[in-house]
Amino acid sequence: MKLPSPWMIGGDFNAIRRVSEKKGRSARISGMCDLLNGWFHRNHLMEPVFKGPKYTWSRGNLSKRLDRVICNEEWMMMNDEVEVFHLPKLNSDHRPVMANCRKNNFAPTGVKPFRFLxxxxxxxxxxxxxxxxxxxxxxxxxxxxxxxxxxxxxxxxxxxxxxxxxxxxxxxxxxxxxxxxxxxxxxxxxxxxxxxxxxxxxxxxxxxxxxxxxxxxxxxxxxxxxxxxxxxxxxxxx
Incomplete structure (x- = not known):
């Protein structure tokens, strides 16, 4: 059986996977999405560890982690040093999420000519x-x-x-x-x-x-x- 191709996706899933990914409003309603969790478990999906604030979306006193980066096992095996960052919110109620999959080793050499900026x-x-x-x-x-x-x-x-x-x-x-x-x-x-x-x-x-x-x-x-x-x-x- 041929293994599926490595893949990684990220964005707003408009759902949470755990109770701890929500803060505020009514504590009785968890907001957990069984469909999302079921999809994760059936396909053995993974989430790289993120850095930054936990909650990626907020409105009023309600905060949730709606934005995430996910991948399959094949992709994670090929990119074990991936870094995910929850960036600051600016003009949106969502945080941008950035995945850094490689390091830039480029180092400029020589004397740069003068240029007016x-x-x-x-x-x-x-x-x-x-x-x-x-x-x-x-x-x-x-x-x-x-x-x-x-x-x-x-x-x-x-x-x-x-x-x-x-x-x-x-x-x-x-x-x-x-x-x-x-x-x-x-x-x-x-x-x-x-x-x-x-x-x-x-x-x-x-x-x-x-x-x-x-x-x-x-x-x-x-x-x-x-x-x-x-x-x-x-x-x-x-």
Whole structure:
């Protein structure tokens, strides 16, 4: 008998498997789905261990774990190091669920050429920096070299890495939401709102950066690079 192909799926199953996957409302109604549990047992399905808050959906005082990643035994045997993350909620009552199945070992080498980053223009500190650091007394070539050196330091020490800031903000928001899931805190709720506003700015900068990159790729590759634009649009929607 031929074994079924390895597979893994994830998303909103709109049901819970255990009583412990629900909090709030009436305790008499468990909400457990026998059909979902029966499907699990008949097909010997598995769930990778997740990291983050337990409940992936909430409305009012009711919280449930409706979103999950599941796989069959064949897939788990091939991907024993999979990591599942319950990410912070932003503009939805559901948490995004991410499965990380491989590690990225790519390490860039060599000296990167200087490139002007469009997201710098969204930072209110950039214009004063330019006004204070462009040396009109120097000839153009020397002034450019001097400014590029200072701009590199400003980008590293002040502006920072967009993707790193995004990751840090998501981690802080996730930590706060994990705490608030167990105990109410007015100050932490206010901090969560502030961090979400900061994240919106970072997401805007990220979008500007991808737009700049897509334009550069289009100039180099033309219509052959349609897949790149489509993929970046998908990433932004996620």
């Amino acid at each position: 469009a997201p710098w223009l969204t930072d209110e500190r950039f214009q004063p920096f330019v006004e204070n650091n462009w040396r009109c007394s120097l000839n153009y070539t020397t002034a450019v070299a001097d400014f590029i050196n200072k701009l590199g330091n400003w980008n590293k020490e002040i502006f920072g890495n967009i993707f790193k800031r995004k990751k840090e903000l998501l981690a802080r928001i996730g930590g706060i939401q994990l705490f608030l899931e167990k105990r109410h805190s007015r100050s932490l709720s206010k901090l969560e709102s502030k961090l979400k506003r900061d994240l919106e700015k970072v997401l805007t900068q990220e979008e500007v950066l991808w737009f700049q990159k897509s334009r550069r790729e289009w100039i180099a590759c033309g219509d052959r690079n349609t897949t790149f634009f489509h993929q970046k649009a998908i990433e932004r929607r996620r």
